[in-house]
Amino acid sequence: MPNPPIPTSAARAAVNAAATLTRELEQRILTPAVEAVASDGRKQRWEKHKQERRAELTAGTVEAIRALGPEVGMDDIARHIGVSKTVLYRYFADKNDLAAAVTLWYVETTVMPRLIDALSGDIGDYRLVQAVISVYVETVSSDPNVYRFTMARPSGSRPVAAEAEKIFAGALESTLEARFAARGAQTRGARTWARAMVGATTVAVEEWIAVPDRTSQDLAEELTMLVWGGIVGVVGAGGDPACFAADPPQLPPDEGHPPAG
Numbered sequence: 538m539p540n541p542p543i544p545t546s547a548a549r550a551a552v553n554a555a556a557t558l559t560r561e562l563e564q565r566i567l568t569p570a571v572e573a574v575a576s577d578g579r580k581q582r583w584e585k586h587k588q589e590r591r592a593e594l595t596a597g598t599v600e601a602i603r604a605l606g607p608e609v610g611m612d613d614i615a616r617h618i619g620v621s622k623t624v625l626y627r628y629f630a631d632k633n634d635l636a637a638a639v640t641l642w643y644v645e646t647t648v649m650p651r652l653i654d655a656l657s658g659d660i661g662d663y664r665l666v667q668a669v670i671s672v673y674v675e676t677v678s679s680d681p682n683v684y685r686f687t688m689a690r691p692s693g694s695r696p697v698a699a700e701a702e703k704i705f706a707g708a709l710e711s712t713l714e715a716r717f718a719a720r721g722a723q724t725r726g727a728r729t730w731a732r733a734m735v736g737a738t739t740v741a742v743e744e745w746i747a748v749p750d751r752t753s754q755d756l757a758e759e760l761t762m763l764v765w766g767g768i769v770g771v772v773g774a775g776g777d778p779a780c781f782a783a784d785p786p787q788l789p790p791d792e793g794h795p796p797a798g
Contacts (some may be wrong), residue, residue, distance in 0.1 A: 731794070
């Protein structure tokens with residue numbers, strides 16, 4: 538499948554949109570209550586101090602997770618940082634609030650920059666798919682405890698991770714639209730395909746990080762095979778589900794059975 542010229546302007550637009558949305562994560566997700574104070578000046582000083590202290594405690598929590606594992610509790614986190622648990626609860630409503638702050642740090646400083654950098658690469662289609670998946674898998678495998686504490690938590694307690702996945706799916710959707718359009722294919726299914734790719738990848742990685750039964754390279758290659766096979770099938774049908782259904786790609790026949798029609 539030859540590669541057309543890379544639509545770099547569309548890629549840049551997708552990257553810029555994702556960067557803007559990433560900066561909005563804290564405003565949309567992390568909204569800790571501010572204690573009532575006597576004046577606006579005092580309120581502003583308290584809020585500045587609170588955010589600075591939250592950042593310090595978040596950094597300490599990351600180190601505690603790396604050292605003690607993803608199931609670490611508030612008592613052990615406080616002990617590792619060198620503060621009382623009361624201090625943690627002064628700046629974080631509960632463990633979910635602390636986890637949200639750690640997740641925001643992980644998404645903004647580690648996951649999204651690497652993924653967006655790979656997504657905007659000036660490379661061919663197959664290499665782009667391969668690069669994005671490999672970057673995600675290698676990012677996870679390089680810091681598994683932090684990943685399991687943040688991105689692999691139960692869905693109800695990981696709002697930042699869920700928003701990050703939506704943001705990345707949106708950037709991927711824009712990239713699919715641009716690259717499919719360059720081939721004359723319909724793009725109305727780009728949102729579905731982008732979310733399916735992100736969902737399949739994150740679920741596979743979450744299961745692998747819990748039971749790493751093969752290398753990260755093997756996992757990345759398996760995911761690349763699945764995603765690229767889907768892309769080739771979609772583009773081969775011009776992005777049209779009706780055309781795909783009328784003439785679906787055929788599997789080689791197995792012994793004693795005709796090809797599926």
